[in-house]
Amino acid sequence: MEDIGTTDVRQYLRGLAVFAGELPDFDPDAAPERPEVLFLDWLTGAVEAGVREPHAMTLSTVGADGTPSARVLLLKNVDRRGWQFAAGAASPKGRDLAVNPVAALSFHWPEQARQVRVTGPVAPESPEDSAADFLARSPGSRAEALVGHQSRPLPDVRELERATELALERVEREPGLVVPEWTLYTVRAERVEFWQADKQRRHIRLCYERRGEEWTRGRLWP
Template sequence: MSVEQQSPTVREVLRSLDVFAGPLPRFSPQETPDSPQELFIEWLTEAVAAGVREPHAMTLSTAGQDGMPSARVLLLKDVGPAGWSFAAHAASPKGRDLAAAPAAALTFYWPQQARQVRLRGAVATGSPELSAQDFLARPLGSRAEALAGMQSRPLDDPRSVSAATEEALARLGREPDLVVPEWTLYTLDPHGVEFWQGDKQRKHTRLAYLRSAEGWDKQLLWP
């Protein structure tokens, strides 16, 4: 028998992986706050305390003008009464998607706790002042990348990245308060937020917050 025949298939490898390993946190929907923002901050704080890496990382899903979905991982910038905020270059694919169809979905997943949060809603652009504040708070290398403004474009020579970065860093050195005008702070105002707590026996707990005229209604969902 050849080595290839002895090797496990991808399906077999996937089936062998452990799921929901270790102790999982308790979640009681009956003890949840009135707003999804409050519960999200509780879960995020617990993820930070548990040592989850990049707990503020989230998947942003948008729809292109061709109707096809696109997803990528970004970092959450803030959460408050107005919604969940993130930033991007307006000329990037995600920026163009949001300009054409200002709605999106956000997904957070904290595997050590078997917790997931899903949001859908309209996306609004922040003021130039708030967008500028966000840009200037970014690390220098991140500002240089945004200043180059080439994200997702075809790359013929990898050396071009270093050249463009060095040029951008030199300009930022001369103009430390320079702000890329296309840099935009976005805020997703959800019409629904789902909190998902995994269970080893697959009896997952799912709690949905649904926007109503009075504020938020809470609804349990089947696993």
């Protein structure tokens, strides 16, 4: 790709395969009444199909200055209350949610040509639930959270190595230690869209919208 021109890049990208392989069936008329039920069906289908890290999702937030930010992290749970993830309250995403408690989640399972988009307000769970989530993490993950300083400049990588060693030692000494700022968040979805690709570009889009505690659903133009 060295010294490749803009036109060549465009042609290169247009030549990449999309929607390769056999795609799963999706009948939106037979979809369940609630979006989390369909989501779990698609998620387990992705697991059974061998999709790598199917619980990985893009979390998008908006900062105090209106600048959007996106990053990939792991889904922790989904039920009638909503979709859950965890983060440090002092992290960039935590700070965004403190001033703009809304978020968008995007799931992409390319092997099945499926996407799910979730949007809605975000609320922190109780300190007890957040602590339980923290203690369920691996020792290395807990040490990482204990080190902190996420997204701040790192002038010397040796500082990170030393801080991580000290944090691991502390986690081993204090197995019940919980970082106070660690927070389990729930996205209370107001809108959930399911997208199933079609090789002929007759893509299927099914949108759920919340009406109080009930949901309406309908198809969208592709």
